[in-house]
Amino acid sequence: MNNQAGVPLFDLQGQFSELQNEIQQAVARVLASGQVILGPEVTALEAEIAAYCGASHGIGCGSGTEALSLALHCMEIGPGDEVILPTFTFFATAGSVARTGAKPIFVDIDPITYNLDPHAVQAKITSRTRAIMAVHLYGQCADMASLWRISERHGVPIIEDGAQSLGAAYQGKPCGSLGAIGCLSFYPTKNLGSYGDAGMVVTSDPAWAERIACLRVHGMQPRYYHKYLGWNARMDAVQACMLRIKLPHLERWIGMRQEAGRRYDSLIEQYRLTQVFSRPTRMPDCRHTFNQYVVRVADDQRDNMVKYLKHEGIGCEVYYPLPLHLQECLLHLGHKEGEFPVAEAACKSVLALPIFPEITAAQQEKVVRTCAAFYSRNAARRAA
Numbered sequence: 001m002n003n004q005a006g007v008p009l010f011d012l013q014g015q016f017s018e019l020q021n022e023i024q025q026a027v028a029r030v031l032a033s034g035q036v037i038l039g040p041e042v043t044a045l046e047a048e049i050a051a052y053c054g055a056s057h058g059i060g061c062g063s064g065t066e067a068l069s070l071a072l073h074c075m076e077i078g079p080g081d082e083v084i085l086p087t088f089t090f091f092a093t094a095g096s097v098a099r100t101g102a103k104p105i106f107v108d109i110d111p112i113t114y115n116l117d118p119h120a121v122q123a124k125i126t127s128r129t130r131a132i133m134a135v136h137l138y139g140q141c142a143d144m145a146s147l148w149r150i151s152e153r154h155g156v157p158i159i160e161d162g163a164q165s166l167g168a169a170y171q172g173k174p175c176g177s178l179g180a181i182g183c184l185s186f187y188p189t190k191n192l193g194s195y196g197d198a199g200m201v202v203t204s205d206p207a208w209a210e211r212i213a214c215l216r217v218h219g220m221q222p223r224y225y226h227k228y229l230g231w232n233a234r235m236d237a238v239q240a241c242m243l244r245i246k247l248p249h250l251e252r253w254i255g256m257r258q259e260a261g262r263r264y265d266s267l268i269e270q271y272r273l274t275q276v277f278s279r280p281t282r283m284p285d286c287r288h289t290f291n292q293y294v295v296r297v298a299d300d301q302r303d304n305m306v307k308y309l310k311h312e313g314i315g316c317e318v319y320y321p322l323p324l325h326l327q328e329c330l331l332h333l334g335h336k337e338g339e340f341p342v343a344e345a346a347c348k349s350v351l352a353l354p355i356f357p358e359i360t361a362a363q364q365e366k367v368v369r370t371c372a373a374f375y376s377r378n379a380a381r382r383a384a
């Protein structure tokens with residue numbers, strides 16, 4: 001790495017230093033209260049997040065992965081059932097399905113949005129389909145109008161994997177209220193990031209909300225009488241109190257991410273990279289929250305670009321290098337390379353550039369300048 005200051009992929013310190021006093025006071029209050037798991041802080045956060053998502057109930061849990069598992073178990077999905085999901089997403093979307101004993105039914109993605117392709121979803125509906133997992137990747141919602149039509153026609157509920165998209169909206173409706181159940185993550189790198197693991201399920205169905213809240217505590221109701229086969233999926237009060245300090249700032253931070261997204265767009269143009277970098281597309285019906293700013297690198301140069309950026313101290317990441325249908329632990333499903341060509345091509349070309357609300361114009365310029373330097377170096381080598 002060179003000596004000049006690099007640019008991190010994300011920066012958790014910025015928000016912490018902004019809110020340090022409030023966060024420390026809230027944590028001290030929770031520790032002094034002795035109520036460190038669930039309790040009033042978690043209940044308050046549940047109400048605040050549910051309201052933000054336009055849902056009537058929130059159920060705080062240990063992680064986004066737990067939220068997905070709670071949603072699937074609430075719907076009593078298990079062996080013999082099928083759940084449709086994109087092959088291009090974080091592993092947890094598929095892992096949570098497979099771990100219920102149901103079969104993950106992969107579909108390909110849309111090449112522009114990287115979200116699941118509704119035509120492919122329609123083609124995979126069978127009498128065993130129990131749910132469709134609408135993953136909203138990178139901060140932009142899936143094509144919900146098409147998914148709603150399929151869901152209605154076949155009576156199959158939609159579970160939103162909104163782990164990357166809290167604050168996103170589709171036709172003005174917030175992520176979390178676009179399906180039967182919404183699943184959120186507060187993993188530190190998400191748009192509302194905690195200082196540890198945490199997640200939440202949101203829904204407007206009171207019966208499901210009650211069942212999920214019960215599943216989260218070993219299916220226990222009353223104490224030591226177990227109605228459902230639940231497990232421990234509880235949320236820590238310390239995480240909840242810190243998230244409550246951060247939540248009132250989320251809209252402003254999303255605005256800063258969107259501004260950073262626009263700035264990358266114009267820098268990429270300014271440095272004449274539009275032929276080799278395709279920039280993220282904002283769909284007309286969507287509010288994109290830029291949890292990630294992902295470009296597509298042309299001509300099989302992505303991996304060389306990653307090496308060069310890392311060497312120059314620029315944080316970057318590939319979400320995701322291998323589609324889920326080709327993951328070792330899912331090979332028993334019998335999928336082959338070539339089956340989902342759009343997702344497989346995305347795995348070879350996508351690149352996430354550093355983005356976080358506090359990123360400066362100078363940092364962004366440095367990122368794009370370094371990308372441009374990669375190409376001029378290549379051109380010079382070819383000329384030599």
Ligand SMILES: *Cc1c(COP(=O)(O)O)cnc(C)c1O
Binds near residue numbers: 063066090093135198
């Ligand atoms: C982060 C993420 C999850 C899992 O959330 P955790 O809180 O890390 O368990 C699930 N799905 C997607 C799409 C994610 O990005």
